Amino acid sequence: MIAVSDVHHHIGQAQILRDITLTLPAGKITALIGPNGAGKSTLLSLVARLTPLQQGQITVAGLDVQRAPSRELARTMAILPQNVAVFSRLRVRELVAFGRWPHHQGRPGPQDAAKVAAALHDMGLDDLSHRFLDQLSGGQRQRAHLAMALAQDTPWLLLDEPLAALDMAHARALMQTLARLRDSGKSIVMVLHEVNYAAAWADHVVALKAGRVLAHGTPETVFAPDVLGALYDTRLRVIRQDGRPLVLHHL
Amino acid sequence: MTSVGRLPWPGLWLMLALLMVGAVYLLAGLGPRADVVLPLRATRLAGMVVLGVAIAVATVLFQTVSRNRILTPQIMGVDALYILLQTGLVLVLGPVGFATLPVAGKFTLELVVMVLAALALFGTLLGRGSQDVARMILTGVILGILLRSLANLIARLMDPNAFAVVQAESVVSLTRLDAGLLPFAAAVTGLAAGLAVWLAPRLDVAALGRETAVALGLRHDGLVMLALALVAVLVAVATALVGPLTFLGLIVVALARPLAGSARHLPLLITASVLAVLMLVAGQLVFERVLRLQSALPAVLEGAGGVAFLWLLLKGRIR
Known part of the structure; x- marks a missing residue:
């Protein structure tokens, strides 16, 4: 599992993450959701040791991301950063x-x-x-x-908005591939903007708002209308489709 | 991975061309005083080999860690740092004291100071916060101007004799190759270039960008610092040998990239080094033997380099 303990992070005067303590389960697809500026990518970047930790502790499969050897961490988790330019x-x-x-x-x-x-x-x-x-x-x-x-x-796969540039067919194909990898024992943590992909495919959801964890748990727990409404400050409806939540937010 | 044994054909052709041009430079028209002329030519040829390798390797390393193909250590002011150091030494020791310093001791001291100063100045600039390329270029160019201006200011405060020594150090000339310095320069360049070749696979990973490189387990920030230290050493060698050459590295590496046949650093380092030496030796051959000119090559190389670079840039060959 990934254990995040008492993590705070700031950039200049802006507090990006406040008192984040949570565990992300192994062998599952975990989705990080939340509005823009919630701190999702920062949290993922800290877990991936792409950004130095300012306060707190993060371990991935028992490895302290600040102290474990780089190569061992790279054999434990693969990362897709948000912006990649070669x-x-x-x-x-x-x-x-x-x-x-x-x-x-x-x-x-x-x-x-x-x-x-x-x-x-x-x-x-x-x-x-x-x-x-x-x-x-x-x-x-x-x-x-x-x-x-x-x-x-690697046993862990960390993806920051992997669907951002993909069309519907490729997005669905990617989620199917990730589900297959999960079924083979791998653990996936991904930042998702489109909540319905999280609703349809995630096993565990973490909802972040203004640098804090607003809710986390199964999609059924997090995708309650009152939780989502408070998360995004917008009108929406949640219905059930094929046994999973489906968020109607274009109304 | 590309290995030396699988060099692309252009690289191999360049090496053959270099061997031929080098042989012609050494042996053509020796005349009756071959015993005197041959050692002189051999020294100058060795100097051009050291110079070419130093400039090519320094530019490849610098472009990788700065993630920019139109930057060279010289444009960012690394050679200006060396000139400032020389000027400071002349100011403190006087022209006689400066001239009588033991070569090895002076050179070693300069290398140590160059590495420390370059790490302090450019390490910050190219370290973790190097994502803003425009700001980095601007800062580097301004830093270069500042260091040159500072060296100029100190030089103008000196007496005419000391000023003349500083001026001689600041003017580019392939004919002023210091034979006493050459063995040290060759040893240092050989070590630095060997280290760069050893680092080549890691540089390939670094070229993917800091985040991807870290994700793949590379100790990126350490590699950047090591590469910058090598750049400082190589630029110090090149500047000590012939003076500041701004555009040679730029044009050589820009031309070497398509010729190397791969984005990997090992073939690129080799191709750029061979091309740099070939350009220097062939150019010197033409100017020395055909045109009977002794000191015009650096100016022509720099001018032609600038024009060719602009052409490549406009043709979209440099990305």
């Missing part, structure tokens, strides 16, 4: 192959090639694997970076 001119396959770096440190073997091929296939990138990244659309590039995270083959 300096080198790489082909898709080359980018995805970097996902194996924590395992081979520059000396790839046949097993690494197989993992890369599987990740490319999972993200529907077989036909694009020889294209340069700068020849791809935003959504295709997003899938290439996701494939790199999948190729890392």
Whole structure:
């Protein structure tokens, strides 16, 4: 599991996270939801040790993210950051192959090639694997970076808005892939803006508002109309569709 | 991973061309005093090899850690730091004291001060907060101007003899290669370039961006500091050998990227180094033997480099 304890974070005078203490279960899909500026990406970035921790403690599968060796952490969790810009001119396959770096440190073997091929296939990138990244659309590039995270083959997968640039078909395909990975024992934590993906696919939901945890638990707990209404300060209805909550917020 | 054994063809052709041009430079038209001319030419050739490798490797490293292909250590003022250091030494020791300093001791001291100063100045600039490229370039350019102006100001306060020594240190000339300095410069450049080659796979990961590199387990900030230390050492070597060359690294690396045939750092470091030495030796051959000019090469290289770079930029070849 991921254990977050007494975490506070500020940028300049702005308090981004306040007194965050929670646990994220292993073997589940956990969705972080909340309005803009709630601190979702900051929390994920702290867990991923991309941002230095100012106060508190975070452990991932028992590893203290501030003290554990970088390589061990990279074999424990793969991360898709929100904004990824690559300096080198790489082909898709080359980018995805970097996902194996924590395992081979520059000396790839046949097993690494197989993992890369599987990740490319999972993200529907077989036909694009020889294209340069700068020849791809935003959504295709997003899938290439996701494939790199999948190729890392870690027990934990941390994704910051992975659906942001994807069309409906690819978004659904990604969620199906993530559900399959969850069923195979992996743990996934993702920041989601579209609450209905969280409602339909997440096992555990954390709702953040103004840097605090407003609610967390099963989708049934968090997707109660009063909780969601307070979270987003907007009118909405929650109905049930195929046994899962469905939020109507375009009304 | 690309290995030296799988060098792309352009790199191999460049190496062959360099061997041929180097042989012509050494052996063509030796005349009756070959015993005198050959060692002189060999020293100058060795100097150009050291200079080319130092400038190419420093530029590749700097562009990777700054994540910018139109920056060089010279544009950011690293060589200005060296000139300021030289000027300060002349001011403190006087022109005679400066000239009589033991070469090895002076060079070692300069390298240590350069590394410490470059880490303090550019480490902050290129460290964790280097996402704002425009601000970084602006700060670097202003820093370069500030350091040069400071060196100029100190030089103007000196007596004419000391001023002449500082001026001689600040003017680029391939003919002023210091034979006494060359063994130290070659050893330092060899070590630094070897370290850069060893770091090449890590630099490939660093080029994915800080967040991705950290996610993949790279100790990114440490790598940036190490690369900057190497840049400072290599720029100090190049500037000590011939003076400040601003555009050579820029054009060499811009041309080497498409020729390297890969985005990996190992072929890029090798291709850029070979290309830099080839340009220096071929240029010197033409100017020295054909045009009978001794000191115009740096100016022409810098001018042609600037024009070619603009062309590449406008053609969209530099991303």
